[in-house]
Amino acid sequence: MQQQRQDADGFVYVSLPQLMKLEHRVRGLSFQGRQPLSSILSGNHASRLRGRGLNFDELRRYQPGDDLRHLDWRASLRYGKPFVRTFTEERDRPALILVDQRMSMFFGSQRSFKSAAAAELGALAAWMTFHAGDRVGGLVFNDNRIERISPIRSRSRVEALCAAIVRQNQALSASQPDAEDDDQLDKVLQHCLSMAGHDHLICIVSDFAGAGPRTLQLLRELSAHNNVIAMQVYDPLALKLPASGRVLVTQGELQVELEVERRQVHQPLGEFLTGRLKDVATLLRRSQVPLMMFSTGEDALEQLRREMGRLTGAPR
Structure with missing residues (x-):
């Protein structure tokens, strides 16, 4: 010591x-999450902090309710059926x-x-x-x-x-x-x-x-x-x-x-x-x-x- x-x-x-x-x-106090409007970390500009990263989890068949933004077009075209990518948030x-x-x-x-x-x-x-x-x-x-x-x-x-x-x-x-x-x-x-x-x-x-x-x-x-x-x-x-x-x-x-x-x-x-x-x-x-x-x-x-x-x- x-x-x-x-x-x-x-x-x-x-x-x-x-x-x-x-x-x-x-x-x-936190560097993350939603910030007050007066905060230096708020606002849609280059200084806004990103959220936690996302890790790719798996590629699976589309199910009703899945986010269409996660459609994998290559896999969907290859197999002739819609496939989506799923992600898990970093802990x-x-x-x-x-x-x-x-x-x-x-x-x-x-x-x-x-x-x-x-x-x-x-x-x-x-x-x-x-x-x-x-x-x-x-x-x-x-x-x-x-x-x-x-x-x-x-x-x-x-x-x-x-x-x-x-x-x-x-x-x-x-x-x-x-x-x-x-x-x-x-x-x-x-x-x-x-x-x-x-x-x-x-x-x-x-x-x-x-x-x-x-x-x-x-x-x-x-x-x-x-x-x-x-x-x-x-x-x-x-x-x-x-x-x-x-x-x-x-x-x-x-x-x-x-x-x-x-x-x-x-x-x-x-x-x-x-x-x-x-x-x-x-x-x-x-x-x-x-x-x-x-x-x-x-x-x-x-x-x-x-x-x-x-x-x-x-x-x-």
């Missing part, structure tokens, strides 16, 4: 007991939860760090899919390591995924240098593509730092035969810098304190942060993958309920 950090308060570092307790907070489907714990996530100006918010969202997504009767697995990654958890329908598999999230989350430190290789996200998506065949539910929780044309291509390939949901975690600084005060910017061991009231600091820094957030959001929307955006300044579960259209007057 892995040791837990004493400073795992859920805002900078998370703990395994904390993620396991989230099971009881996801009641009434469950594999779900892959991808959770980003890179150094780009180890930052927060309000409430929690992006890494902690992503850890919580990853656990919430895992519990939601588990209670939907689906198999749960995933990929947890930092700048140079990818942990793979194969999908199985069991509570212990959810715990294994949460343990991997906690392990990588608690290994983060301001003394760690950022990775020179910035294509780790694409490597993870490529790895996911090799794991996911058809009809997987894939939930990606990340700030999507380093996303580019290759990321867009991989997302499109993944979503061609699977249900893909993007959960973009961002810091409120990306929307609006404070008018005064100081902002500590870190790059591995390098730390720089900037006076944001100075015009030559405030304007370019604000334009960079806001522009980067918009660029990533635009790229994700171009992939036609449903996009949910989560601020580190608010409770992750409440935002998830709002994004799913479960709260009254949800703004969509």
